[in-house]
């Protein structure tokens with residue numbers, strides 16, 4: 001009796017083999033997909049490094065009005081980081097708030113409509129945002145420039161305000177509007193996936209809705225929110241047209257984000273100069289692309305590290 | 317302090333689906349009331365309507381009246397948040413907050429109640445709650461570790477500790493011992509005995525011996541037929557229920573010939 005049962009069991013296990021083969025095939029397939037991504041990344045990096053090397057080491061005339069590669073790239077890096085920082089500072093609270101409103105506060109039909117409209121925003125091409133930002137939004141933001149200068153002028157980033165509102169600050173706001181939809185969509189998605197069990201645990205203790213959000217929703221959503229911010233940040237760092245069209249770029253060194261004269265961001269600088277560049281200037285631009293690549297990586301790592309730190313502190 | 321609960325003609329709905337029909341019963345203060353009955357007959361639903369947790373499910377609503385110490389629970393002027401602060405609940409499945417430490421889990425409710433806790437006060441609450449839930453000796457050296465790192469039964473006791481830490485006036489427990497070993501079960505039963513001198517307790521259980529051991533009154537719920545709403549079949553003092561029940565179906569269920 002027992003022997004037949006066990007031999008039947010072995011037989012059945014043998015029959016299961018083919019599906020395991022399918023399992024292995026699938027594992028290979030997804031592994032290959034992952035490798036392809038890695039390979040692409042490495043290929044881009046190698047291209048940038050090889051082609052850009054000349055750009056980092058050519059004669060000082062190439063870097064006019066500066067004299068060295070570091071002198072040339074430095075203001076661009078600062079601009080890139082400043083514009084992205086402005087975009088994040090504005091977009092993160094806004095998108096988290098809107099996402100929470102959609103997932104936990106708004107009545108259902110309204111929430112669905114709002115979510116749809118925000119997803120539509122993500123589909124607007126960046127040139128359109130650039131046009132709108134430079135022609136229209138800038139004038140409306142001019143008073144904000146004045147206000148920042150009057151009240152926070154002691155900070156070096158709020159120097160002489162731009163008279164027409166076209167500044168790195170406005171570019172940052174346009175970037176914020178551009179990255180808001182993707183950040184909202186991702187936050188909303190993770191907020192909605194909060195386990196009911198944990199929401200009810202908070203509610204049963206007598207939590208108000210906001211307390212429930214703090215106890216159950218935000219801790220659950222944390223890593224997803226960070227991912228969303230990383231995607232938004234990546235887009236802000238690499239965005240070209242919106243910045244190129246809002247900003248009258250000047251090759252100077254300044255921290256002032258509300259003035260008329262600001263250097264372009266790295267990406268905008270490439271877009272603005274690629275057409276009329278000499279071969280030396282071309283490889284210089286590629287070298288700046290390499291720097292952008294590295295900056296993006298570093299910023300991503302730094303942000304993940306900061307976000308993961310407090311989680312690790314609890315875990316250990 | 318402890319409160320009695322009067323339920324009259326209560327219908328409980330999930331959207332259009334009538335889950336529990338026409339319940340009338342009285343939960344006496346400073347006593348233990350057990351809800352028994354087959355799976356799916358609406359015990360959890362009934363329990364959740366007692367602290368207004370039922371309505372957090374979209375579309376869920378109740379009709380009828382529940383009166384807690386003279387105050388109508390579903391009166392529009394009553395704030396469900398305030399209700400839940402006084403009527404604590406332990407869920408059928410353990411649900412500690414996954415990112416909080418054991419320590420913070422126990423204090424979660426006390427911190428909601430807004431009062432700033434001194435460190436020594438907080439330590440005292442944590443220790444006494446965990447002791448009463450029979451968990452202290454197992455976790456006292458790792459209070460800073462996440463609550464999710466505990467076994468299922470430990471998590472359930474952590475949730476019990478969290479619920480009693482705020483000293484609710486009524487405690488609702490939905491099968492609190494279903495994941496526990498006999499030792500912890502007996503500790504929880506001791507806790508229930510101890511708590512009932514001050515609080516009102518309602519417990520759902522599938523364990524007849526447990527109902528007989530801990531409760532003063534027992535409510536037997538059943539489905540009239542498959543697909544029909546659940547209803548209260550019999551509500552009597554536990555001693556009578558387990559010796560000479562009024563309804564034949566109660567006797568059948570209790571003696572295990574049914575369900």
Ligand SMILES: Nc1ncnc2c1ncn2[C@@H]1O[C@H](COP(=O)(O)OP(=O)(O)OP(=O)(O)O)[C@@H](O)[C@H]1O
Nearest residue numbers: 330333335354355356357358359360361362373408
């Ligand atoms: N969230 C819900 N939405 C819709 N129907 C539900 C929901 N929760 C429970 N029900 C239904 O309500 C009825 C009663 O369920 P309930 O969970 O109260 O049963 P129970 O007596 O607690 O069962 P068990 O002993 O298995 O825990 C069941 O028919 C169930 O399908």
Ligand SMILES: [Mg+2]
Nearest residue numbers: 359360408490
């Ligand atoms: Mg249940």
